[in-house]
Amino acid sequence: MPSKGKHRRPKSISLTRGIAAAGTGAAVLALPVLGATSAGAAPQAAPAAKSAPAPTTYVVAAGDSLAKIAREHSLSGGWKKLYEDNRATLGDNPGLIHPGVKLTLGKKSPAKPAEKPAATRASAERADRSEQRTTLAAAPAKKSYTNDLDGWIKESLDIMAKHSIPGTYEGIHRNIMRESSGNPLAINNWDSNAVAGTPSKGLLQVIDPTFTAYHVPGTSMNSYDPVANITAACNYAADRYGSIDNVNGAY
Structure with a gap:
């Protein structure tokens, strides 16, 4: 039986040095330590990014x-x-x-367009502004009319031209002066139309049923409106007499 004695705990050899001692009689050899603690694991390739499934x-x-x-x-x-x-x-x-x-x-979102360089953006913006100025310059200015008998007749003539309604400035002016003396609010409360409840109104003295039947789209529905009154009356005269120019009396 071995004699009793103190048992020493053998010193552990640090693995961080990467060597261990091995005895071979009198000589001591330094051997490399092989194991997971001394050799790093080989790096693994990063997994390939998964592509989004097709719709x-x-x-x-x-x-x-x-x-x-x-x-x-x-x-x-x-x-x-x-x-x-x-x-x-x-x-x-x-x-x-x-x-x-x-x-x-699983529809894919549309790809975001690549950001344009600042110089390219600035050039495009200048081109856009130039195109806008050119467009504005090319657009004809809206025609304006004076708010009087001359302006009302001229505006009516332009509307009539768009709707192929015949008539001239002289023919319109001549009939207006005979019918209302140029007063857009004139009304006849004494003739047969008035007795029947449909008095003649406006510059060319049009009764309401005739105004409604010959009203031209784009003009007011108020028979006292000068332009609407002239245009509707000329439309009626064209239908019945061929043109307001052919009217020389009550019509």
Whole structure:
């Protein structure tokens, strides 16, 4: 039996040095320590980024709803995103879908355009401003008319020209002076039309039924309006007499 004695704990050899002692009789050899603690693990290649799945097409079946389709296909954004991706097909009512309609599932967002260099942006902005100035310069200025008999007749003539209604300044002016002396608020309360409840009104003394029947689109519906009154009267005269120029008396 071995004699009792104190047992020493053997010193542990630091693995950080990367060597261990091994006895071979009188000589001591330094051996490299092999193991996970002394050699670093080989670096692993980073996993390749997964590409987004390509959009797929789904044909709506009877009993389907956007919520059901989005749920069954685990679509990101739910039925709202599915609706936005297919709004051109579905229209404005997301609750109404018909069997047989083809929907795109997992539609990719449009790629963001590359940012243009500052110099390019500035050049494009200058070109846009130049084009806007050219467009404004080319656009004809809106024609203005004086608020008097001369201006009313000229404005009426321009409207008549657009609607192929014949008549001249002289013919209109001559009949106005005979009918109302140029007063746009003139009204005849004594003739047969007035007795019948439809007095003649305005510059060319038009009764309401005639004004309504021959009213020209784009003019006022008020028979006292000078331009509307002239234009409607000339339209009536053209239909009945060929032109307001042919009217030389009561018409």
